[in-house]
Amino acid sequence: MGADSLDGASVWVDLTTANTLRLPCQAARYIAPTTLSSLQAALYSARIHQWPITLLGGGSNVLLPPTLHGMALRPALRHWWLERSGDDVTAYVGAGVSWHALVMALATHGLWGVENLALIPGDCGAAPVQNIGAYGVELSDVLKAVQVAELATGEMYWLNADACQFGYRDSIFKRALAGKVVITQLALRLSATPRPVLGYGDLAARVSESPTPLSVAQAVCAIRQEKLPDPAVLANAGSFFKNPLVSNEHTHRLLKEYPDMPYFPQPNNQTKLAAGWLIDQCGLKGQRLGAFGVHERQALVLVHFGGGDRPGLLSFADTIAQTVFDRFGVLLELEPRVI
Ligand SMILES: Cc1cc2nc3c(=O)[nH]c(=O)nc-3n(C[C@H](O)[C@H](O)[C@H](O)COP(=O)(O)OP(=O)(O)OC[C@H]3O[C@@H](n4cnc5c(N)ncnc54)[C@H](O)[C@@H]3O)c2cc1C
Structure with missing residues (x-):
């Protein structure tokens, strides 16, 4: 290839x-x-x-x-360079650069902004598509603009962050521009001034009192390696379902029955629930059906043991989503793109 x-x-x-x-x-x-x-x-x-x-x-x-x-x-444009203006730095990055390699290179340069997004697999060109996020940071927090080429004409232009219509695991590239443009380059806003984001999970406990971008990125890698299966060892696509958004009324009804249920208040009278917790509560963690299974440590991750195909995986995912719906009345949506 x-x-x-x-x-x-x-x-x-x-x-x-x-x-x-x-x-x-x-x-x-x-x-x-x-x-x-x-x-x-x-x-x-x-x-x-x-x-x-x-x-x-x-x-x-x-x-x-x-x-x-x-x-x-697969656009394999692998250039990247930095433009400095005092403490503010813009990184211009080709779509084919490995996201994790970029994060580690920027962190090694002492630049803040993307260190919490270490060890997310994939290319930089795909990062805006689902607005990648982890440990309290999303790509949209640092993205200045995206360069695209229209598939129909080859015409190239830049979209600023607002035009990308970013949301939770969502962007215009999944909707109005899906199948219409190829992302060729990103412009990212970074800073040499410390601005650690350590409020998520046990990240703060894993870094010293004067963290560097590199120490934060390394701590994120260590936590992720403990929690998530390495796709090179056990085939998977990370989180298989999005964390569902439900109405506050629905959440209050569920909390009466499940007072320990984690929930995260959102704007517009909505609450985000933890899809992994819902799946785990249904006793599905570690369950296997033929070639596919729910990972034994992380219920949000479906794994492929080998010998399966897409229809088999979608049918397994349907069974899980139906079980969660029957118990909690909550619809789970797939996170990976069905091509
Ligand atoms: C172990 C593991 C952990 C993960 N953890 C996270 C996480 O913490 N947070 C998170 O957000 N995601 C996570 N993911 C999901 C995944 O890594 C990201 O969505 C990543 O950005 C996908 O990149 P990719 O290059 O593999 O894209 P692909 O899977 O190849 O493509 C994804 C989508 O983007 C489109 N696309 C790809 N390149 C372009 C382009 N240049 N222009 C336009 N469209 C394009 C494709 O058509 C497809 O629709 C994880 C995945 C795994 C396997």
Whole structure:
């Protein structure tokens, strides 16, 4: 894999190891352009051949089908540079840079902003799609702008953060611009002035009184490694369900029966519940059905033991969601994108 031009694009490429759930997938064409001009050329070829385009990054948040027709495109633009203005720093980052590698490089440079987002798998180009978040920080907290290229025309332009319409695990790239643009570059706002965010979970207890971006990033990595299965060892896509938003009335009804239930008040008379807690309460943690299971330490993570496919995984997820609905009256929504 990793062809830079369509002349070199493989025909029927196996993407089974290119998605962290290791769902079997054969793509008719796969291309990973490393320059903007080769990306434009790929878009042009897709246009003239009328190939539908499937955008991919590291495959850590997708449920791939057994067969992908058209062209699978992974922008492999791996440049990044910093622009300083006093203590404020803007990082310009190509879509193909590994997100975790970028976080560690910025933290090593002593720059604050993304250290809480360490060890999230995937490429920088996919990070705005679901507005990645962890340990009290979301990408939208530091994102200045996103550069995109229109799939239909190849035209490139920048969208500022407001135009990206970020929400919880949500953005315009999942809605109005889904399948219309490819993200080519991000501009991130960082700072050399300390601004640690340590209020989430036991993060504060894991770092010294004068933390650095690097010590925070390392603490986040250590906590995540204790809690989450490594996809290189056990196939998974991280959180399989979003934490559901329900009305405050619904939450109060549930709290009467389950006073220990964790809940997080939100604007607009809504409360966010912990999907992992709901699944755990249904006794599903550690349960296995054929090729798939609920992870034994983290009920929000579904794992693939091998030999399964997407229909099998979706049917397992349906069973879990139905069990949670029957008990709590709460609908669970999938977090990964069904391609
Ligand atoms: C172990 C594990 C832990 C995780 N922890 C977290 C976490 O803490 N927080 C969190 O938010 N997420 C988490 N995730 C989910 C995932 O890492 C993120 O969503 C990540 O941003 C996906 O990146 P990717 O490159 O793998 O994208 P992919 O899975 O390849 O693609 C995801 C979506 O983005 C689209 N896309 C990809 N690249 C582009 C592009 N250049 N332009 C436009 N669209 C594009 C795809 O079409 C697809 O719809 C975790 C996943 C795993 C496996």
